[in-house]
Amino acid sequence: MSLTDRAIEQIRELIRTGALPPGSKLPPEQELSAQLGLSRNLAREAVKALAVARVLEVRRGDGTYVTSLQPSLLLEGLGGAVELMQSDKGALLDLMEVRRLLEPLATALAATRITDDGLAAVKRHLDAMREAREDVERLNSHDAAFHRAVVSATGNESLLTLLEGISGRTLRARIWRGLVDDQAAGRTLAEHEAIYAALSARDFALSQAAALLHVSNTEEWLREHLRTSASLGDDPGSAEDGADLKAS
Known part of the structure; x- marks a missing residue:
């Protein structure tokens, strides 16, 4: 030392x-x-x-x-660190794995604590996502806000900060760009709708299952995309990959 x-x-x-x-x-x-x-x-x-x-x-x-x-202050640097990790395929998949472990349980917990106002906030962002189906910037913004509203409903600031940190905005944007180009955005929007429906029912198990399906499908899409990129010799960490590789 x-x-x-x-x-x-x-x-x-x-x-x-x-x-x-x-x-x-x-x-x-x-x-x-x-x-x-x-x-x-x-x-x-x-x-x-x-x-x-x-x-x-x-x-x-x-x-x-x-x-x-406060956790939001002390963990503030996590998001910046995650952005720097996004040229590393293994690190990206590790982050998705962490998200898969944490987010479904966070969503389930939110189902038991969410208020009517909190549920209305989730729905506002879901509605905005539907309206922005082909606008990646708006989709990305409201996707992040949707999940933030869900996890905020837990009242657990540490959990919110951790999940926001590992779900970097750059990664979300690349994934949405790829989903739109692959015509998979509709399926992903349906997954968000299922999460909202489960939260509306205040159903712990259903909310957990809906979130797990959503994160698992996104993770599998990312794995397949990285495999395809590797076989084509593309570099998912390059500055142009947002446009050329569609997702990372």
């Missing part, structure tokens, strides 16, 4: 133990470095690293504060 890593760990320990709770202000740099037995340079580097990780917030002219430490 480098000296900077040790300094980061020391500050994290202060946060973990409650010595620096969420929203609290860190001591001035000189005092903090003395308290931790660090040089001021090390303390400064540790603070910078923790600020990038959204654990700390540096407010110019005011000082450095511990953030709210």
Whole structure:
């Protein structure tokens, strides 16, 4: 472990133990470095690293504060990491596998907790998807919002952040582009309609099954597409693959 890593760990320990709770202000740099037995340079580097990780917030002219430490904040970088992984076929399939493990259960949980307002939000995005059958940008936007509304109904912020992180917008856009070109968009829209119907019935098992069918079909479509791309010698990670390869 480098000296900077040790300094980061020391500050994290202060946060973990409650010595620096969420929203609290860190001591001035000189005092903090003395308290931790660090040089001021090390303390400064540790603070910078923790600020990038959204654990700390540096407010110019005011000082450095511990953030709210909410999951949506701390896991914010996951989506960016996923976007960087999308040139790796194995990583893409791993992400789809994780989605298949998490999303059906999240949808089932949503069925037991969703409010009338939450159900109305899901339906709004489903209706918008139907109207945008051949507009990939709008389909992608409302598809993401549909699933966000479903998982939001669980009231579990960590679960919502994780699922949003692994369902990258670039990947969704490529898949929708491929589905439209392969004339499979209608089938996928029907799968969304089945999820909505199961949620409307507040049926745990049916919601889980509908979501599992949807994610499994998408995963299988992606596997087949990657196999086809490989046989043709295409690179699913290239900058042009959104147009040339249709999905990734």
